[in-house]
Amino acid sequence: MSLFGAMLLLLSTSGCEPNPTSIDASLETYLERISNVQQVDALSFPHIQAQQLADKRQLLIPIEPVSLGLIDSYQLRYCGLFELIAERNSILGKVQDNFRNFDYQASLYKGLAKCVVEPKIDQALRQRLASIREQKKTELTAHWNNLLFTSEAMHMQLTSHQWYWAKRDYGMIKQALTALNHWHEYVQNPDTVQTPDPITPYQQTLETMPLLGDLYFSMTNLTDWLTTLTNQLQRHDNLMLCGPNRDPTKVARLQNVFRKFYIGEIQPYLAQVDGSYMNIASVLSPFDQPNSPFPIKNVHQAFRQATLDHVAYWQGLFKRCGIKVGQ
Known part of the structure; x- marks a missing residue:
């Protein structure tokens, strides 16, 4: 040649x-x-x-929170969501970063699928939960884009002022990017794609290895x-x-x-x-x-x-x- x-x-x-x-x-x-x-x-x-990325305020997608009444929420113990929501409403849960918030939103969406078919829950509440689940399905995309482009970790991953160097320690970055890719596929079709493992464990790699x-x-x-x-x-x-x-x-x-x-x-x-x-x-x-x-x-x-x-x-x-x- x-x-x-x-x-x-x-x-x-x-x-x-x-x-x-x-x-x-x-x-x-x-x-x-x-x-x-x-x-x-x-x-x-x-x-x-x-x-550099655009300012986070320009990239952030606003999401209106959805809440359940305390009595209604208690019925969610029959489908395993009561503890998840209670942890979310704790002092630490209310200050979650984008990664932990996204893992919570994905778990909530998955749990709601069980709740809407749980016979121990009042039919009226199940109907309301089905409506909330449809809303959460739409919100998943917004939460995902906020993680990708407004989280501190991804801002560190996607910005740089230095040349690529093969000898620089990029750690297990491909594994982390593969996890992001799996979650992206899930967000596109959350009812047909299997829920991936939590994304939070990859947060540090994405933040410190800006390939x-x-x-x-x-x-x-x-x-x-x-x-x-x-x-x-x-x-x-x-x-x-x-x-x-x-x-x-x-x-x-x-x-x-x-x-x-x-x-x-x-x-x-x-x-x-x-x-x-x-x-x-x-x-x-x-x-x-x-x-x-x-x-x-x-x-x-x-x-x-x-x-x-x-x-x-x-x-x-x-x-x-x-x-x-x-x-």
């Missing part, structure tokens, strides 16, 4: 371990060396963007860098002369820049970022929704396209100049 053929598979493997602390310097040097060969000014370095934020930050800024680099090359492509009776010096120098900086330093890091994303892509459905506050799938697609566009320039240049690039 040719070098370009391998790169067009999006650089799925890499034999070295790039250090993200040097990726800024590599990208800056790569752009400067390209402009030096072209003998023109380099485009401005793209501004590094921190990955998604790091990937989003890295792919966004790499896309900006690759776009800038490709623009630099395309804008002054007319200066790269080749063919009979042409001095091949500039093209040869530019080829050396490509090999040393792109192939030698930048491409391995692109491969790591892409590979890390693909490793978790199948469990990212919670964020793949219309108007998502965290559209990481779109960000990855833009990153891939920017990579392919950059490689396509080099492929076109070498083809035009009759340069055969081996593996």
Whole structure:
């Protein structure tokens, strides 16, 4: 397989371990060396963007609480919900965070299914509980979105100002993301999908191992860098002369820049970022929704396209100049 053929598979493997602390310097040097060969000014370095979510108040979905009278609530002991609601109404229960609240809401919804068919409960109350259950079904989606985008843990997971690094300790983050994915599937069809295990045990991992934020930050800024680099090359492509009776010096120098900086330093890091994303892509459905506050799938697609566009320039240049690039 040719070098370009391998790169067009999006650089799925890499034999070295790039250090993200040097990726800024590599990208800056790569752009400067390209402009030096072209003998023109380099485009401005793209501004590094921190990955942040919108303010929590903008993302929060208000939910009106539903309450039962004390006497009615006591009948719920026949279907196991009395203790659950009593714990919820305790001092500690009233200050639950998003994760514990969601686990409570899911348990409540599951318990209500038993209550509406429990013959020991008054028929009038069962009818009321059936109505409440339908309301809770709708509310599950709101509670879920509030957990994903307004909880402290997920804000820590989805924000970042640092480059992805394979050697950083991301812990059992894939397991936690898989749990989120299972719950997302449940919320879409709570009456047909089996209730997953509680989500609260994954809260600490999601809060302290911000893989998604790091990937989003890295792919966004790499896309900006690759776009800038490709623009630099395309804008002054007319200066790269080749063919009979042409001095091949500039093209040869530019080829050396490509090999040393792109192939030698930048491409391995692109491969790591892409590979890390693909490793978790199948469990990212919670964020793949219309108007998502965290559209990481779109960000990855833009990153891939920017990579392919950059490689396509080099492929076109070498083809035009009759340069055969081996593996």
